[in-house]
Amino acid sequence: MEKKVAVVFDSAGTLLNMYRIAKSTADGELLEDIETTMLVAGYPGRALVVMHTDSEEIFNGSGDATIADFISGNEIEIDIVCGNGNLTIEQTRDLVENSNVPLSDLREVICRIRKRCPNIFYLAAGLIVDKDLGGISHVLSTGGRLYPKSREVLSWLKENGVDAYIASGDSMRNLRRLAKCLEIPLEGVFDIATPEDKERIVKDLQKQYANVVMVGDGLNDILALRAADVGVATRQQGDRRPDVLLEAADRVIDDIAEVIDIVLPLMA
Template structure:
């Protein structure tokens, strides 16, 4: 009898090739090719905050406006995408409120992403907060486009009877666009999923399926990789991955198409 299989994918760096730029608020320098979760993990007590707004809305306001004023005036919701330790949304909001970061800081990194990644799939903006000194050390922007073989791989997985899910720290707005392109129903898409929530999602799916695969590329996937029947780390993004991450996986791949071989082996 054929076994039922579910495959859970992270989005950034897994389904999408990402370009990321951060701005060090203290020095004013921009940093290219950064890993968002790595900046959070640099210091205990940090969290990555996602702004739920369209880039066009940010572009429409005065560059000198404080970010907290923009959030309040436009009713922008915020969420915690990942954190190095448990972090409350109220605490993150207070840190942003007491900071002097401007819309211009965010636009600087958004503009840099657009320049370096012209065939962009979407652009997102985020803020890293640090509870140790109650500051915003970085603002950042990410842009992504699908890997060449993403859609074909997902189509072939579905043709094999595999149920495909997405569990990502990204916003629902961005994931809705991605899910539409690869025909994943939104009820199988989990947005703003933290490290622990990804693991919980995998464990819940293990109650329904004979085998559950988790495919990811970042430290925020590590608990889900361990929880899955088969944890797969992909290196297709091209960034250097921590040894701890690779050790947490059952399989390390360099191309998303290799997921098909793993499924066929089951």
């Protein structure tokens, strides 16, 4: 007999209040509180890349190294979180290797996140590659803390027999800690999830549950929001959400606590 309800959460901006900074490699412009997927969505030939490393390893790298040197020298794995133009992982690696962006640029954005969010729960670094540019267009760092009611909502779901999942573009390196904090089994955590992956995850869960709710806040959640029985777009992050995202959702919320009100009728 199929279970009644499952809720799939994105992580950044949904369970976590995020601080994001990107730096343009072309002119050095710093972009604060930027939605990183927006730096990809409007530019064909770009891809958002996650690096499977941590800030300590980045700061332990050679002071005059390039990002390409650091990645190759330390055998750092990279993955595409989302793209605009169907770049392959091989093409993405080539674009990184062809770039001479210094590792110090990546350290700079990480330091700014640490200063902005001193009691940080989550910290990650990434890149945006651009096919037309022939290399890295932006370096970026994201950090964040749990929204005050995230634990409360996840506890309520668990106590009421609702299964919770995480589908995120982030790596398991960060998601493992988040899952432990929220008591979500690791088998219910899907990392490096592209928009297509999130859609597939929702559809697979619909074979097991009568209702699947998807909660997300970014352009990379749109396919999953549309596929879900109830798609929930959250704007708790506080910045303006793209109209196309809000239009893809069945419900728009301003606080994660509202998820409980959405789930309750589905349990009847």
